[in-house]
Amino acid sequence: MDTSVIDLPAPVAARLRRPGWRDPRLLAGIAMVAASVLLGSWAVRTAQATVPVYVTRAALVPGDRVGADDLAVVEVRLGTVNLDHYLRADRPIAADGIVVREVGRGELVPASAVGSAADLDLRPVSVTLTRPPSQDVAPGALVDVWFTPPAPDDDTAPAEPRQLAGGLTVAEVTTPSGAFRASGGSAVQVLVPTDVLPTILTALAADGTVDVVPVPGTGD
Structure with a gap:
């Protein structure tokens, strides 16, 4: 009885190709890393940023005129309070500003506490x-x-x-x-x-x- 042998081709091992610079997956990964670095840097800068805000040297009562001699400046970190609600030292004080409600000594001056004589x-x-x-x-x-x-x-x-x-x-x-x-x-x-x-x-x-x-x- 004749027996024939069939020679099968030897298997070829699959090799992983190194991704090129134009590979979309590599570009997406680089973009994600860059975005994370930028976001972290922005968060650190924001946490360290401060804004000058006025505080009272003594109690202010309705009818007082608001002047620089009555106020001191402190630096307040962004994010700790809503600074739009307070009198900021990096903006001019109204020349005819009148205190319309009392503010205790050493307190941040609310913007709503300063108005005009007509409001009193x-x-x-x-x-x-x-x-x-x-x-x-x-x-x-x-x-x-x-x-x-x-x-x-x-x-x-x-x-x-x-x-x-x-x-x-x-x-x-x-x-x-x-x-x-x-x-x-x-x-x-x-x-x-x-x-x-x-x-x-x-x-x-x-x-x-x-x-x-x-x-x-x-x-x-």
């Missing part, structure tokens, strides 16, 4: 006290104004004190110095809304005593 619906009224005011009665603090009627001449019960207004901002405090301090005579200037003016002015012109009582935690 408050009027300063001076209240002369018969007793020295509390140390918490300071510019920028909030106070309640009370009126105590005079004691009656007969045996009838005295009228109870009544509150005239609450949460008024103190604009200025004038206190006698030295031996005259204990005798009273301090004057506290409070900012009164125009619709409350008649009540406050009537009480100041009447017989009786007007007192200012500080709201706890609002002093400078």
